[in-house]
Amino acid sequence: MATVPLISDEAASPQVLAVFNDIRAVRGTDYVNNFWRALAHDPDLLSATWKRLKTVMAPGALDPLVKEMLYMAVSTANGCEYCIHSHTAAAKAKGMSDAQYGEALAVIGMAMQTNGLVSGLQVPVDEAFKA
Amino acid sequence: MATVPLISDEAASPQVLAVFNDIRAVRGTDYVNNFWRALAHDPDLLSATWKRLKTVMAPGALDPLVKEMLYMAVSTANGCEYCIHSHTAAAKAKGMSDAQYGEALAVIGMAMQTNGLVSGLQVPVDEAFKA
Amino acid sequence: MATVPLISDEAASPQVLAVFNDIRAVRGTDYVNNFWRALAHDPDLLSATWKRLKTVMAPGALDPLVKEMLYMAVSTANGCEYCIHSHTAAAKAKGMSDAQYGEALAVIGMAMQTNGLVSGLQVPVDEAFKA
Amino acid sequence: MATVPLISDEAASPQVLAVFNDIRAVRGTDYVNNFWRALAHDPDLLSATWKRLKTVMAPGALDPLVKEMLYMAVSTANGCEYCIHSHTAAAKAKGMSDAQYGEALAVIGMAMQTNGLVSGLQVPVDEAFKA
Amino acid sequence: MATVPLISDEAASPQVLAVFNDIRAVRGTDYVNNFWRALAHDPDLLSATWKRLKTVMAPGALDPLVKEMLYMAVSTANGCEYCIHSHTAAAKAKGMSDAQYGEALAVIGMAMQTNGLVSGLQVPVDEAFKA
Amino acid sequence: MATVPLISDEAASPQVLAVFNDIRAVRGTDYVNNFWRALAHDPDLLSATWKRLKTVMAPGALDPLVKEMLYMAVSTANGCEYCIHSHTAAAKAKGMSDAQYGEALAVIGMAMQTNGLVSGLQVPVDEAFKA
Numbered sequence: 001m002a003t004v005p006l007i008s009d010e011a012a013s014p015q016v017l018a019v020f021n022d023i024r025a026v027r028g029t030d031y032v033n034n035f036w037r038a039l040a041h042d043p044d045l046l047s048a049t050w051k052r053l054k055t056v057m058a059p060g061a062l063d064p065l066v067k068e069m070l071y072m073a074v075s076t077a078n079g080c081e082y083c084i085h086s087h088t089a090a091a092k093a094k095g096m097s098d099a100q101y102g103e104a105l106a107v108i109g110m111a112m113q114t115n116g117l118v119s120g121l122q123v124p125v126d127e128a129f130k131a
Numbered sequence: 132m133a134t135v136p137l138i139s140d141e142a143a144s145p146q147v148l149a150v151f152n153d154i155r156a157v158r159g160t161d162y163v164n165n166f167w168r169a170l171a172h173d174p175d176l177l178s179a180t181w182k183r184l185k186t187v188m189a190p191g192a193l194d195p196l197v198k199e200m201l202y203m204a205v206s207t208a209n210g211c212e213y214c215i216h217s218h219t220a221a222a223k224a225k226g227m228s229d230a231q232y233g234e235a236l237a238v239i240g241m242a243m244q245t246n247g248l249v250s251g252l253q254v255p256v257d258e259a260f261k262a
Numbered sequence: 263m264a265t266v267p268l269i270s271d272e273a274a275s276p277q278v279l280a281v282f283n284d285i286r287a288v289r290g291t292d293y294v295n296n297f298w299r300a301l302a303h304d305p306d307l308l309s310a311t312w313k314r315l316k317t318v319m320a321p322g323a324l325d326p327l328v329k330e331m332l333y334m335a336v337s338t339a340n341g342c343e344y345c346i347h348s349h350t351a352a353a354k355a356k357g358m359s360d361a362q363y364g365e366a367l368a369v370i371g372m373a374m375q376t377n378g379l380v381s382g383l384q385v386p387v388d389e390a391f392k393a
Numbered sequence: 394m395a396t397v398p399l400i401s402d403e404a405a406s407p408q409v410l411a412v413f414n415d416i417r418a419v420r421g422t423d424y425v426n427n428f429w430r431a432l433a434h435d436p437d438l439l440s441a442t443w444k445r446l447k448t449v450m451a452p453g454a455l456d457p458l459v460k461e462m463l464y465m466a467v468s469t470a471n472g473c474e475y476c477i478h479s480h481t482a483a484a485k486a487k488g489m490s491d492a493q494y495g496e497a498l499a500v501i502g503m504a505m506q507t508n509g510l511v512s513g514l515q516v517p518v519d520e521a522f523k524a
Numbered sequence: 525m526a527t528v529p530l531i532s533d534e535a536a537s538p539q540v541l542a543v544f545n546d547i548r549a550v551r552g553t554d555y556v557n558n559f560w561r562a563l564a565h566d567p568d569l570l571s572a573t574w575k576r577l578k579t580v581m582a583p584g585a586l587d588p589l590v591k592e593m594l595y596m597a598v599s600t601a602n603g604c605e606y607c608i609h610s611h612t613a614a615a616k617a618k619g620m621s622d623a624q625y626g627e628a629l630a631v632i633g634m635a636m637q638t639n640g641l642v643s644g645l646q647v648p649v650d651e652a653f654k655a
Numbered sequence: 656m657a658t659v660p661l662i663s664d665e666a667a668s669p670q671v672l673a674v675f676n677d678i679r680a681v682r683g684t685d686y687v688n689n690f691w692r693a694l695a696h697d698p699d700l701l702s703a704t705w706k707r708l709k710t711v712m713a714p715g716a717l718d719p720l721v722k723e724m725l726y727m728a729v730s731t732a733n734g735c736e737y738c739i740h741s742h743t744a745a746a747k748a749k750g751m752s753d754a755q756y757g758e759a760l761a762v763i764g765m766a767m768q769t770n771g772l773v774s775g776l777q778v779p780v781d782e783a784f785k786a
Contacts, residue, residue: 003253121169635742
């Protein structure tokens with residue numbers, strides 16, 4: 001359960017509804033997920049977060065699927081249940097295959113493991129990496 | 132400074148040297164970085180870690196650059212200095228452009244931010260994501 | 263579900279009940295929350311934790327609301343569901359307004375984001391900050 | 394050492410220099426710290442991050458010192474060396490006394506401790522906190 | 525709910541079933557827990573993870589109970605709900621007494637607290653620890 | 656560099672010096688490490704932290720070496736450089752052999768890895784673990 005009630009379309013102010021409708025338009029779906037409905041308690045935080053996310057996740061030098069997988073990786077390292085579910089679902093919607101998902105998980109697990117080993121051993125950074 | 136001395140080629144046992152030489156062969160470089168030289172204090176841990184990493188990071192359904200960027204993302208979320216330096220350097224060596232790096236950082240930053248917002252608001256997972 | 267059963271007043275030893283009653287007296291409520299009822303399996307850990315928390319959270323150079331918000335911020339960064347709920351509720355009980363909550367979340371999100379960017383870029387600490 | 398060279402004023406593009414100069418104007422200092430000089434490799438990321446940070450950290454329902462302490466708390470939980478130094482310095486510059494700093498550290502330490510105990514015990518959230 | 529359906533024995537491929545049966549044989553139980561049933565979507569990841577875990581957790585210079593408690597400690601610091609439950613249960617099955625559990629929690633809480641204090645104060649490593 | 660100057664014996668108040676001397680007496684060494692010298696800026700925080708740590712780390716149902724290894728594990732998961740160095744050194748001083756250290760690292764790495772896999776897959780807790 002969230003620390004705040006989720007804001008429905010009916011309860012949304014015009015500023016909030018405008019953001020909800022932009023989310024719908026950009027994503028090509030009528031569905032507005034719970035994150036935005038919780039954030040809507042602070043309309044400025046909602047607007048700023050959506051505006052920035054829309055820009056960051058747009059196609060660019062990296063394709064949107066790679067961006068979703070990076071989002072999934074960070075969220076997994078942070079253990080953010082909601083974010084893992086939403087960005088894994090988004091990656092699948094953008095075409096992530098079962099094989100790609102399995103490999104991404106394997107890389108994430110490997111990174112977690114060696115992050116732990118490096119941390120425990122306090123390995124000094126090689127001069128070669130600093131060039 | 133590491134919690135253990137780094138093992139040079141000269142000080143390496145035959146088992147350790149065999150791993151060092153496989154690292155050289157697979158990566159096409161004579162350079163063996165500090166992580167492996169620290170791990171070498173436990174030859175079985177060294178062998179198992181290298182063997183698994185070699186498999187996980189090989190080309191597959193995801194290309195090696197995407198794998199390096201996922202590794203970089205996890206390491207950044209965990210704040211692992213060594214891992215960030217080594218995998219950012221590896222991603223650059225595998226062709227990551229400045230524009231790709233900037234976008235990856237933007238996604239990582241965005242993910243950190245919304246991980247924090249979702250965590251603070253304790254947003255419940257949408258049924259739609261559970262399908 | 264906890265890894266241990268929660269200890270009710272009826273099941274509490276005299277040492278545990280004395281802590282429960284001190285919690286009631288200090289907080290001006292009859293309610294003893296689940297954290298203390300789980301900790302009660304180790305009466306010394308319960309006593310030591312409550313004694314220290316009571317001191318740390320008392321009014322001082324920082325007012326109790328600021329202390330609750332700092333607690334909420336740390337708990338959010340750590341993704342501790344229980345702690346986020348309990349300290350957000352406590353902050354609201356101590357007068358945190360909706361506007362203050364929204365701004366605190368915005369700061370927490372911003373901090374998470376720049377923590378990620380700084381980590382990814384491995385920015386060196388300015389000499390100016392070391393004075 | 395950063396993963397990118399820091400951008401000096403001399404090397405800055407007009408877009409980057411405009412951000413640097415806005416940082417100077419808003420903060421009332423000629424000093425632009427390393428974070429911005431590293432971010433400047435991606436002028437859009439620099440602009441977006443500064444624009445948002447300027448808004449979030451401005452006086453509002455919470456005073457700027459409280460905001461800096463929240464930033465310090467999140468950065469400490471995340472173990473971000475640069476961020477801890479910069480926001481501790483900023484909090485001191487905004488008037489944080491030694492007594493306030495000591496109390497903030499005590500709260501942060503207490504939160505870390507009980508986050509760990511709650512996590513280890515997997516304490517279920519009280520219904521009372523969900524109201 | 526997992527991001528993938530759990531694989532039952534009936535739905536398991538021969539490769540997957542062989543791993544499930546080895547888990548049963550090594551642990552002396554018919555029960556195969558959910559982690560392995562989720563991992564089974566990627567048979568190679570399943571095999572590699574089980575093979576390594578079996579080796580790492582076997583009796584050696586450290587006894588299996590100490591290994592389970594170390595696993596529990598890492599999982600608690602990372603806030604991994606599933607891992608905390610499974611490794612706390614495993615530690616109890618391997619003989620962890622209530623007193624040992626209480627002391628382990630107290631050490632974990634203390635470590636979290638001083639990790640936070642050290643992080644906030646950015647204490648430099650003593651030369652004496654680098655020998 | 657710390658955010659505060661380290662307090663030498665000469666600069667210590669009688670309250671602080673009494674703690675320093677108790678550290679010396681309990682540990683059987685003349686050396687007081689930097690953590691305590693940084694904490695000494697807040698004598699009450701110093702006293703409370705030392706008093707609690709002394710109790711928690713004393714021999715009990717777990718032997719002191721196991722306690723140091725648990726401390727090392729939590730500190731490694733949190734990436735706390737100072738804490739990793741100090742508690743690895745302490746574990747070695749209490750008799751941790753190279754083989755024990757290697758196995759502890761292997762367990763920590765394994766735990767990090769499966770924490771990541773479980774987190775990414777969002778594996779539901781088995782009913783069997785909740786008994």
